[in-house]
Amino acid sequence: GQNIDQPTEMTATEGAIVQINCTYQTSGFNGLFWYQQHAGEAPTFLSYNVLDGLEEKGRFSSFLSRSKGYSYLLLKELQMKDSASYLCAVRDSNYQLIWGAGTKLIIKP
Amino acid sequence: ETGVTQTPRHLVMGMTNKKSLKCEQHLGHNAMYWYKQSAKKPLELMFVYNFKEQTENNSVPSRFSPECPNSSHLFLHLHTLQPEDSALYLCASSQETSGPYEQYFGPGTRLTVT
Numbered sequence: 321g322q323n324i325d326q327p328t329e330m331t332a333t334e335g336a337i338v339q340i341n342c343t344y345q346t347s348g349f350n351g352l353f354w355y356q357q358h359a360g361e362a363p364t365f366l367s368y369n370v371l372d373g374l375e376e377k378g379r380f381s382s383f384l385s386r387s388k389g390y391s392y393l394l395l396k397e398l399q400m401k402d403s404a405s406y407l408c409a410v411r412d413s414n415y416q417l418i419w420g421a422g423t424k425l426i427i428k429p
Numbered sequence: 430e431t432g433v434t435q436t437p438r439h440l441v442m443g444m445t446n447k448k449s450l451k452c453e454q455h456l457g458h459n460a461m462y463w464y465k466q467s468a469k470k471p472l473e474l475m476f477v478y479n480f481k482e483q484t485e486n487n488s489v490p491s492r493f494s495p496e497c498p499n500s501s502h503l504f505l506h507l508h509t510l511q512p513e514d515s516a517l518y519l520c521a522s523s524q525e526t527s528g529p530y531e532q533y534f535g536p537g538t539r540l541t542v543t
Contacts (some may be wrong), residue, residue: 362537
């Protein structure tokens with residue numbers, strides 16, 4: 321079966337750095353997405369990786385290793401507004417998105 | 430504002446009712462999706478439409494019936510639902526179903542079945 325694993329919850333301090341990991345086993349691979357979802361709101365797109373390596377976008381970076389079935393989302397200079405759930409999703413060989421259950425990130429002052 | 434709107438935002442219905450959820454996208458996209466989101470579970474893809482044609486139906490019970498009259502509008506018709514169908518129903522759209530195109534989500538309809 322297809323599976324996406326990410327930690328259920330993480331806690332970090334304002335101003336710090338946090339890394340959210342995602343491992344996947346899917347039938348084929350056509351890209352990996354990270355989304356942010358604030359409580360009671362819709363998911364919003366953060367990043368897309370299809371080749372190995374690091375993609376940087378401001379305070380957020382996303383890394384992919386296809387051989388290891390692994391990605392991480394790195395958030396720097398954490399702000400209180402970064403408290404949200406972070407969803408990892410992989411597009412399989414049929415171009416269907418397989419979603420993880422999300423990681424709830426709690427930021428403390 | 431993501432360019433995807435959904436109505437109603439909240440819906441309470443009995444198990445014998447019939448209701449419809451509406452989604453509209455103003456982004457000129459060709460693909461539209463219905464998802465179910467339950468607490469602490471991954472997003473569950475229900476239906477996919479590409480250029481108005483249904484391309485995916487992930488073993489969704491027949492009490493959920495989608496309709497896509499054009500590439501900008503998507504409906505989910507509901508009838509004789511069960512309490513376990515209570516969830517957040519999210520609509521999304523993307524330029525296409527393949528390629529590096531992210532999905533844009535609407536705010537969702539919070540459905541409660543009593």
